[in-house]
Amino acid sequence: MTAASESVDIPSRASISPSVSSASSSASESDTQSQPQSPRPSSRRTRMDRPRLGERQRSNSIIVPKGRDVFQREKPQYPPDDARAMSPRRNSEDIERLERGVRESLKEQARSLQSSLAALAEKIDEVKIDHDKLETENRFLQDYIGGLTRTMSKDNLGRSASTSGKKKGKR
Template structure:
């Protein structure tokens, strides 16, 4: 969107070679202002082979930038703190008319509430029964592992006793070893 220059706005252009911001000449003439900055300097033919093309390109690149007008002043909205004994303190009960959408939400009857309660209790019972069955399965597995452990422990003790008996009988029946002379 392009804005046309008016007397209320100041437009600045940037000189690419010097880096100075220069006021538009039309604005200076309208307000009788004298600029302390040097005027826009065009490039000479020796500095660039395509200076006429660059000059046309430069004028299209730099768009005037208007300065935003001031916002109107606003009045204070007043203090946000309300005294404790004020009548404005406390919840505000809102009444909804019969045609208000917020009043049209579905209302549940006592039969609906009882049916929902029954369904919730049945679901809870099913869940509790599943948990009990799971606990019984875990308990049975623990008992089976305990029985297997006891069986292995008894077999281990029997083997230790058997090996000990074999060692004592082998010492008794072994021929006497030749001692040193």
């Protein structure tokens, strides 16, 4: 058995590209038919068959013939309790009521922010006063410690001089 004498149908897969599958189908058809086929579909024009650029029609606008009826889309009617019928549009009274509510909430928020700012300012003043007190007490303690160290050093110098004189006199 030879492959040329027997035509075998090869099932085409979806993963095979169209040019490969059409080439395999054209190859099996070429065994049965004597005229060769191109792998491209015959409805597509080749570059030589295209009209020249000047002869082509422009495609910048779509022209609708006069005899054709124009279809206008109508808005569907829904029952009033349907969610699609509830319009997000509001009348002026609703808008004014919403504005008043927003303004009141903003004023309340501003009042609370001002009161918290005033509380922070008072706290800052208290901390400054405490800081100043601590600095004055710190200076007082530094002066006191400095005085104590001076008196201690004078006393130590005087004692060391008197003890050294006594030791020298005993010899």
